[in-house]
Amino acid sequence: MLVRTRIAPSPTGFPHIGTIYQVLFDFAYAHKYNGKFILRIEDTDRARFVEGAEEIIFRSLDWFGLTPDEGPVQGGDFGPYRQSERLDIYKKYAHQLLDKGHAYYCFCSRERLEEMRKEQERKKQSPMYDRTCRTLTEGEIKAKLADNIPHVLRMKVPDDRKIVVHDVIMGDIEFESNTVDDQVVLKSDGFPTYHLGVVVDDHLMEISHVFRGREWVSSTPKHVLLYEFFGWEMPVHAHLPLILNSDGKGKLSKRHGHASVDYYREGGYLPEAVLNYLSNIVWNHPEGKEIYSLTEFMQLFDITQITSQGARFDLQKLNWMNQQYIQKMSDEELLTKIKDFYKDRQLDDILVRKLLPLLKTRMETLADFEKLTGYFFAAPSVAPRSQKEKEIIVDLQSILSDVTDWTEQGIFVALKAVLEKHSCRMPVLYYLFTGEEHGLPLPQSLEILGKETTLMRLKQL
RNA sequence: GGCGCCAUCGUCUAGUGGCCUAGGACAUCUGGUUUUCAGCCAGAGAAUCAGGGGUUCGAAUCCCCUUGGCGUCACCA
Numbered sequence: 297m298l299v300r301t302r303i304a305p306s307p308t309g310f311p312h313i314g315t316i317y318q319v320l321f322d323f324a325y326a327h328k329y330n331g332k333f334i335l336r337i338e339d340t341d342r343a344r345f346v347e348g349a350e351e352i353i354f355r356s357l358d359w360f361g362l363t364p365d366e367g368p369v370q371g372g373d374f375g376p377y378r379q380s381e382r383l384d385i386y387k388k389y390a391h392q393l394l395d396k397g398h399a400y401y402c403f404c405s406r407e408r409l410e411e412m413r414k415e416q417e418r419k420k421q422s423p424m425y426d427r428t429c430r431t432l433t434e435g436e437i438k439a440k441l442a443d444n445i446p447h448v449l450r451m452k453v454p455d456d457r458k459i460v461v462h463d464v465i466m467g468d469i470e471f472e473s474n475t476v477d478d479q480v481v482l483k484s485d486g487f488p489t490y491h492l493g494v495v496v497d498d499h500l501m502e503i504s505h506v507f508r509g510r511e512w513v514s515s516t517p518k519h520v521l522l523y524e525f526f527g528w529e530m531p532v533h534a535h536l537p538l539i540l541n542s543d544g545k546g547k548l549s550k551r552h553g554h555a556s557v558d559y560y561r562e563g564g565y566l567p568e569a570v571l572n573y574l575s576n577i578v579w580n581h582p583e584g585k586e587i588y589s590l591t592e593f594m595q596l597f598d599i600t601q602i603t604s605q606g607a608r609f610d611l612q613k614l615n616w617m618n619q620q621y622i623q624k625m626s627d628e629e630l631l632t633k634i635k636d637f638y639k640d641r642q643l644d645d646i647l648v649r650k651l652l653p654l655l656k657t658r659m660e661t662l663a664d665f666e667k668l669t670g671y672f673f674a675a676p677s678v679a680p681r682s683q684k685e686k687e688i689i690v691d692l693q694s695i696l697s698d699v700t701d702w703t704e705q706g707i708f709v710a711l712k713a714v715l716e717k718h719s720c721r722m723p724v725l726y727y728l729f730t731g732e733e734h735g736l737p738l739p740q741s742l743e744i745l746g747k748e749t750t751l752m753r754l755k756q757l
Numbered sequence: 758g759g760c761g762c763c764a765u766c767g768u769c770u771a772g773u774g775g776c777c778u779a780g781g782a783c784a785u786c787u788g789g790u791u792u793u794c795a796g797c798c799a800g801a802g803a804a805u806c807a808g809g810g811g812u813u814c815g816a817a818u819c820c821c822c823u824u825g826g827c828g829u830c831a832c833c834a
Contacts, residue, residue: 341832410831613768738793
């Protein structure tokens with residue numbers, strides 16, 4: 297069987313990191329078995345549609361190197377890959393359901409539905425459609441249709457049945473059909489709901505494995521039923537554990553800035569580090585390694601071995617991982633990444649190259665470059681904070697101007713003399729030169745800055 | 758509330774009946790690297806394996822109950 301996985305985001309806002317987390321598994325699994333990874337845009341909610349969101353999804357996937365094999369951009373034999381362009385298909389299948397007696401017209405207004413739910417809640421019942429329209433006679437239906445009363449199609453959930461959801465990481469989960477709602481499958485605007493959309497498209501696009509978040513398990517019985525109604529074989533399902541907010545309260549949400557993919561790109565994170573982190577929170581390398589490549593993950597992971605607990609998002613650990621990746625990078629690679637990250641800044645290659653060895657162990661993200669190297673590009677705004685510091689500046693000027701050997705070692709000796717004379721500590725000098733109390737090693741920094749610039753800046757204090 | 762899932766250091770986890778007086782990583786703290794900060798090295802503290810019952814010669818591991826957390830209950834996905 298050919299492995300085909302898919303991600304089916306809806307263009308309703310910025311891409312969520314949870315989407316990338318899911319794609320990681322889609323992508324890895326598909327490519328592990330020489331299959332295909334498909335992108336399908338589920339734009340069936342016109343009210344929540346956001347212009348441009350689709351392009352951001354494409355871009356985000358590309359940034360992570362998780363480009364789909366088939367999709368709206370790449371094309372493929374199973375298109376169109378946008379649900380809004382497949383309306384006829386859903387209509388056809390919805391009516392097939394109707395003909396087979398697995399669906400029925402519902403003419404209930406939103407207001408009535410709303411009231412019904414309120415009433416149910418008042419009676420402490422779980423809100424569910426009361427099946428009023430299930431008993432409509434053929435004549436009544438025809439009359440309402442003729443009157444152009446807005447309507448939807450609902451699936452007819454059978455009574456008193458066990459519905460079993462097979463999940464490769466959770467095992468079999470049993471549901472009682474009486475707790476399953478007569479879900480709307482086709483909306484009054486002719487668009488399908490998610491439930492009809494996924495089932496039809498996953499089948500038509502020959503999806504073999506469905507990886508999605510745990511939040512979907514409770515609607516899976518509906519999908520099981522739909523597959524059964526159509527007489528189709530159901531793809532293998534794996535519901536991935538949720539990524540939780542760092543306080544453990546709830547799914548990683550928009551309130552936490554780092555739910556957005558942009559947060560990582562703009563924050564100077566490396567896509568491979570983010571992917572590494574994402575996989576590591578629910579999967580362990582057999583040798584206990586924490587740092588491993590996507591390729592290695594792809595080769596070694598087994599979907600059945602995924603943890604079954606939701607995991608809190610730990611930014612500190614991600615930061616550590618990102619730093620590990622930066623540290624292990626070659627100078628050339630790092631230079632490229634930095635220049636790319638600051639592409640609007642016209643950075644001087646020669647200067648940056650000199651800085652790299654100092655930077656490497658001090659950058660958690662590419663964005664740290666700016667904080668760490670500011671004083672190389674412009675004089676920091678510093679003013680002596682005491683009489684003592686004024687005296688130190690005077691001594692610094694005279695001692696430094698006498699340094700003939702302007703190297704790390706020569707500068708170090710000179711600085712040490714000042715330190716000893718005033719019996720002060722390094723952070724004081726550091727502040728005078730950079731405006732910060734700590735950062736890159738001072739002697740090396742001054743060597744790179746150059747004698748002339750160093751003395752000139754000192755004079756301006 | 759109904760239904761479903763989950764439960765090992767602060768966090769992510771290893772662990773599938775004896776190798777566990779519970780291992781690793783992040784974080785924290787201490788010392789070293791003969792004066793910043795990182796990095797690196799060494800070390801420390803940190804989990805009565807949610808609680809209670811079983812099963813067993815033996816349980817973090819199997820079963821039951823309780824508790825707690827999370828998810829979900831739309832013409833949203």
